[in-house]
Amino acid sequence: MKLTRPVVILLAETQVDPNGVRQLLQELEVSEEGAKRFLDAPPNAESLIELAGRLCYESFEIGLNPNVSKIRGTNREYLENILLKGDGSILEHGVTNWAFLNVSRVLTHELVRHRVGVAISQESLRYVRLKEIKMWLPDELSEEQKEAMIHAARRSEEAYLRLAETIPWAKMNMDAKKRMTSALRRILPDGLATNIIWSANHRTLRWVIEMRTDPSAEVEIRLLFDQVGQVCKRTWPNLYQDFERTPLPDGTGSWKATLRSKV
Numbered sequence: 385m386k387l388t389r390p391v392v393i394l395l396a397e398t399q400v401d402p403n404g405v406r407q408l409l410q411e412l413e414v415s416e417e418g419a420k421r422f423l424d425a426p427p428n429a430e431s432l433i434e435l436a437g438r439l440c441y442e443s444f445e446i447g448l449n450p451n452v453s454k455i456r457g458t459n460r461e462y463l464e465n466i467l468l469k470g471d472g473s474i475l476e477h478g479v480t481n482w483a484f485l486n487v488s489r490v491l492t493h494e495l496v497r498h499r500v501g502v503a504i505s506q507e508s509l510r511y512v513r514l515k516e517i518k519m520w521l522p523d524e525l526s527e528e529q530k531e532a533m534i535h536a537a538r539r540s541e542e543a544y545l546r547l548a549e550t551i552p553w554a555k556m557n558m559d560a561k562k563r564m565t566s567a568l569r570r571i572l573p574d575g576l577a578t579n580i581i582w583s584a585n586h587r588t589l590r591w592v593i594e595m596r597t598d599p600s601a602e603v604e605i606r607l608l609f610d611q612v613g614q615v616c617k618r619t620w621p622n623l624y625q626d627f628e629r630t631p632l633p634d635g636t637g638s639w640k641a642t643l644r645s646k647v
């Protein structure tokens with residue numbers, strides 16, 4: 385039995401290919417001067433989302449579409465307007481990929497309720513036979529309560545390992561091992577630490593951060609998505625320019641989009 389803490393890792397994110405951007409702007413007959421700002425921009429999701437949005441109206445520069453007589457001059461201004469108007473669909477072009485480590489099955493069960501714009505790969509307890517139980521305990525428990533929780537987890541771990549010893553693993557093929565590993569996991573606690581890769585586009589991410597850092601959300605998922613919110617604010621400052629964090633008494637924070645509550 386080992387105590388752990390949830391870990392948030394931003395594994396990957398959508399990047400644009402500068403050669404692709406150059407070709408796109410050439411094909412669309414954007415002038416060299418008009419193209420410069422887009423070619424100099426960081427090759428990240430914020431740039432991609434702006435390109436996707438501007439393609440809709442041919443608003444890369446004044447005059448490209450004769451109907452367009454003024455344009456917003458910076459990525460920040462452009463995205464601010466998108467967030468204000470609620471044109472959330474272009475946010476779906478940028479995808480983020482996260483590793484959430486040492487999170488409980490309580491958390492993953494809540495996380496997978498968000499169905500739209502996500503991809504999920506979770507550690508399989510049919511394949512993975514545990515050597516020990518890892519678990520995070522909420523700070524709101526007293527030391528005495530934590531001790532009682534650890535004791536209960538140890539008993540579950542002992543029972544699991546004792547049962548595992550009764551099974552002739554070495555003589556079994558993978559399918560048989562999988563069936564038995566799956567049968568044994570039923571006595572493991574919900575708080576068991578596990579690992580999950582979770583991918584979400586920025587539209588989804590903005591929604592889930594708000595939902596899961598609400599003061600009424602469960603503390604572990606709030607702790608996790610508070611960290612995700614902080615990474616987003618740092619990594620994509622224009623896309624999350626309206627995200628504001630309110631510190632909560634338990635040390636976590638609640639994030640709200642101020643330009644629009646749901647984009």
Ligand SMILES: Cc1cc2nc3c(=O)[nH]c(=O)nc-3n(C[C@H](O)[C@H](O)[C@H](O)COP(=O)(O)OP(=O)(O)OC[C@H]3O[C@@H](n4cnc5c(N)ncnc54)[C@H](O)[C@@H]3O)c2cc1C
Pocket residue numbers: 497498499500591595596598600601602
């Ligand atoms: C604080 C908190 C407490 C909760 N408590 C409970 C609980 O006690 N019991 C429980 O069962 N669940 C609970 N939930 C989970 C909640 O009910 C949702 O299942 C979960 O938050 C997923 O959110 P979502 O429905 O917005 O789905 P997402 O997949 O995140 O979808 C995002 C948005 O897309 C749209 N959308 C998605 N699917 C469809 C569809 N099929 N048709 C039309 N539009 C769609 C909706 O506008 C939706 O809001 C809780 C969630 C939170 C944040």
